[in-house]
Amino acid sequence: MRAADALVKALEMEGVEVVFGIPGGAILEVYDAIYDSGIQHITTRHEQGATHAADGYARASGKVGVAFATSGPGATNTVTGIATAYMDSSPIVVFTGQVPTSMIGNDAFQEADITGITMPVTKHNYLVTEAGDMLKTIKEAFHIAATGRPGPVLVDLPKDVTLADVEFNYPKKVSLPGYKPKLDGHPRQIKRAAELIMESERPVILAGGGVIISNASKELTELAETIPAFVATTLMGKGAIPETHPLSLGFVGMHGSKYANYAVQESDVLIAVGCRFSDRTTGNLERFAPDAKIIHIDVDPAEIGKNVGVDVPIVGDARKVLARLKKHIQYKQRKLWEDRINKWRREHPLKYSRDGFKPQYVVERACEIMPDAIVTTEVGQNQMWAAQFFKVRYPRQFITSGGLGTMGFGFPAAMGAQVAFPDRTVIDIAGDGSFFMNIQELATCVKYEIPVKVLVLNNGYLGMVRQWQELFYKERYSATCIGCEKTGFEAIARGFGAVGMTIESPGEVDDALKEAREIDAPVVIDFRVDYQANVFPMVPPGAALNEIIDIE
Amino acid sequence: MKHTIAVLVENKPGVLARAASLFRRRGFNIESLTVGTTEREDISRMTIVVEGDNRVVEQVIKQLNKLIETIKVSEISEGSVERELCLIRVHAPPEKRGEIVELTNIFRARIVDVSRDSFIIEVTGDGDKITAFIDLMRQYGIKELARTGKVAMVRGNKR
Numbered sequence: 001m002r003a004a005d006a007l008v009k010a011l012e013m014e015g016v017e018v019v020f021g022i023p024g025g026a027i028l029e030v031y032d033a034i035y036d037s038g039i040q041h042i043t044t045r046h047e048q049g050a051t052h053a054a055d056g057y058a059r060a061s062g063k064v065g066v067a068f069a070t071s072g073p074g075a076t077n078t079v080t081g082i083a084t085a086y087m088d089s090s091p092i093v094v095f096t097g098q099v100p101t102s103m104i105g106n107d108a109f110q111e112a113d114i115t116g117i118t119m120p121v122t123k124h125n126y127l128v129t130e131a132g133d134m135l136k137t138i139k140e141a142f143h144i145a146a147t148g149r150p151g152p153v154l155v156d157l158p159k160d161v162t163l164a165d166v167e168f169n170y171p172k173k174v175s176l177p178g179y180k181p182k183l184d185g186h187p188r189q190i191k192r193a194a195e196l197i198m199e200s201e202r203p204v205i206l207a208g209g210g211v212i213i214s215n216a217s218k219e220l221t222e223l224a225e226t227i228p229a230f231v232a233t234t235l236m237g238k239g240a241i242p243e244t245h246p247l248s249l250g251f252v253g254m255h256g257s258k259y260a261n262y263a264v265q266e267s268d269v270l271i272a273v274g275c276r277f278s279d280r281t282t283g284n285l286e287r288f289a290p291d292a293k294i295i296h297i298d299v300d301p302a303e304i305g306k307n308v309g310v311d312v313p314i315v316g317d318a319r320k321v322l323a324r325l326k327k328h329i330q331y332k333q334r335k336l337w338e339d340r341i342n343k344w345r346r347e348h349p350l351k352y353s354r355d356g357f358k359p360q361y362v363v364e365r366a367c368e369i370m371p372d373a374i375v376t377t378e379v380g381q382n383q384m385w386a387a388q389f390f391k392v393r394y395p396r397q398f399i400t401s402g403g404l405g406t407m408g409f410g411f412p413a414a415m416g417a418q419v420a421f422p423d424r425t426v427i428d429i430a431g432d433g434s435f436f437m438n439i440q441e442l443a444t445c446v447k448y449e450i451p452v453k454v455l456v457l458n459n460g461y462l463g464m465v466r467q468w469q470e471l472f473y474k475e476r477y478s479a480t481c482i483g484c485e486k487t488g489f490e491a492i493a494r495g496f497g498a499v500g501m502t503i504e505s506p507g508e509v510d511d512a513l514k515e516a517r518e519i520d521a522p523v524v525i526d527f528r529v530d531y532q533a534n535v536f537p538m539v540p541p542g543a544a545l546n547e548i549i550d551i552e
Numbered sequence: 553m554k555h556t557i558a559v560l561v562e563n564k565p566g567v568l569a570r571a572a573s574l575f576r577r578r579g580f581n582i583e584s585l586t587v588g589t590t591e592r593e594d595i596s597r598m599t600i601v602v603e604g605d606n607r608v609v610e611q612v613i614k615q616l617n618k619l620i621e622t623i624k625v626s627e628i629s630e631g632s633v634e635r636e637l638c639l640i641r642v643h644a645p646p647e648k649r650g651e652i653v654e655l656t657n658i659f660r661a662r663i664v665d666v667s668r669d670s671f672i673i674e675v676t677g678d679g680d681k682i683t684a685f686i687d688l689m690r691q692y693g694i695k696e697l698a699r700t701g702k703v704a705m706v707r708g709n710k711r
Contacts, residue, residue, distance in 0.1 A: 116569070120574075123620070178620060302615050302617070
């Protein structure tokens with residue numbers, strides 16, 4: 001059978017239901033093969049959109065997301081999406097076309113060394129030079145993408161390889177002598193961790209994206225209740241515990257709440273699970289949680305000790321380790337600590353000025369009106385307001401580009417999430433700057449009837465950069481005013497065939513959101529919010545977590 | 553401090569590039585890197601000398617371990633046999649040849665090529681010995697020099 005047909009058959013065997021991509025010369029065989037298959041193909045308008053959509057699909061569903069692109073520019077356009085997935089450990093497999101093997105290295109038309117280019121941003125990548133290796137490679141690619149610490153895998157397929165004749169012999173097992181993720185966690189370390197927790201008076205759990213990836217939310221919540229310990233999450237960990245839970249502190253770090261930051265900073269034992277201590281989470285590392293013994297649970301050994309010195313390292317899958325750890329813990333009341341945290345919560349709630357039309361208000365109302373919606377975000381102020389004011393209730397509800405901070409991620413990711421869950425409400429909380437970076441995917445949403453709702457918090461600025469200029473560059477607003485108050489997002493939406501709305505005052509917000517929720521089509525709401533609004537609290541770069549700027 | 557790390561990898565195209573790219577992008581400083589096959593032709597061995605404190609070396613080892621094609625990584629800085637090979641083309645006029653031959657013998661090096669006015673000398677040993685020999689040869693005029701970087705192996709049965 002033609003290798004391209006074998007590829008499609010292999011995808012079916014991997015359970016792939018949908019592929020996002022754009023055809024082109026070097027990958028035409030594969031597109032010819034998928035034409036007759038049961039796999040849905042969604043043609044995006046940009047390959048970056050395809051990879052983000054595959055990523056959003058993966059994050060929402062927990063399955064592997066798949067994207068196709070052709071050689072050369074098609075392949076290079078996938079790089080931002082791949083790097084985004086890499087930083088946030090999202091399992092995607094990207095197939096790129098390549099010029100025929102005989103032409104590789106000759107600077108042929110639409111040739112790019114995509115395996116070389118993506119080496120630093122993939123968990124692994126392959127250039128298939130023999131058709132006979134293709135099926136084994138696909139099997140490995142899916143296995144590597146989804147196991148251990150997940151991540152993107154790229155498979156580059158020269159045109160002559162996809163055209164060749166192969167026998168369909170899809171391997172059942174992979175043989176990778178060097179790849180054996182440790183999942184169980186060392187029993188002695190787990191015991192040591194339990195002892196530390198039992199001795200502690202001020203325990204805090206710091207939950208990262210790894211908790212969500214390993215589907216460990218139930219185990220995490222149970223452990224938190226057993227100890228009991230308050231839970232702060234990283235941005236990627238939002239949803240690891242329902243944010244309505246009494247033990248939830250919401251998210252911590254540069255724009256986390258004061259009480260979450262204080263709690264982490266003053267803890268005596270910090271149980272970090274599936275998080276990598278990014279600089280946005282820890283603030284100044286030298287003064288991070290100075291009194292805390294640190295227990296670090298992560299499936300990737302390289303994360304342990306990378307940024308923060310660790311007292312008890314546990315390499316393993318969060319779900320397995322948390323379940324085991326819980327067995328060694330007995331409930332112990334810590335009244336003083338509980339009172340102290342609750343006092344911080346009362347004294348320093350998240351707040352914003354109610355004058356004018358504030359972006360935070362839009363997020364708050366969206367959370368009230370669509371509490372169960374899957375929320376994706378763009379990057380910048382919109383992302384931080386979403387993180388602060390949208391109370392996430394379940395894992396995989398909140399999808400955001402944490403590591404790479406990719407503007408333009410949220411909208412195509414929402415598209416992917418909506419494809420995974422056609423019956424759920426999916427909203428992208430966007431800034432005008434970010435929305436522009438992949439706005440062309442509106443055409444995709446219209447064509448495939450993907451009813452994503454885009455809430456554009458339009459302040460006419462690259463807002464987060466503007467905020468930094470205000471605070472740290474003497475209000476010299478160099479190049480950040482992009483003037484979207486002159487942009488008609490409503491008309492743009494209509495131009496693409498979607499529904500558009502413009503909202504200019506807080507009084508109209510509820511009706512607009514309710515109306516959008518009911519429309520079974522893509523909707524763009526242009527919220528003309530105050531451009532001066534900033535994200536507070538804020539831990540300035542280089543400061544410790546408890547050195548916080550806040551509004552009075 | 554310098555650390556010597558041995559890495560066993562699957563012998564596949566691109567593995568060296570992957571390892572080297574990892575060092576570059578994480579900002580680790582490679583002092584030297586040698587690679588060749590082992591007793592099994594499907595497995596290659598890299599010997600990497602890296603400069604840095606213990607934390608850096610720990611990260612280097614962990615990150616190398618993350619590469620899918622890596623089979624085993626070990627630090628072999630202590631109790632190991634370390635060798636480097638160097639080829640030196642040295643200016644050798646007739647009146648100096650006696651001296652050069654003598655020095656070559658003292659260092660248990662070998663003259664592997666003789667031409668009208670130069671020798672090629674092969675010397676193996678640890679880095680210090682080779683550096684010392686090179687310094688001695690400078691007085692005659694070194695015309696060309698090639699050093700391999702270190703290969704190393706742990707002594708005895710410890711592996």
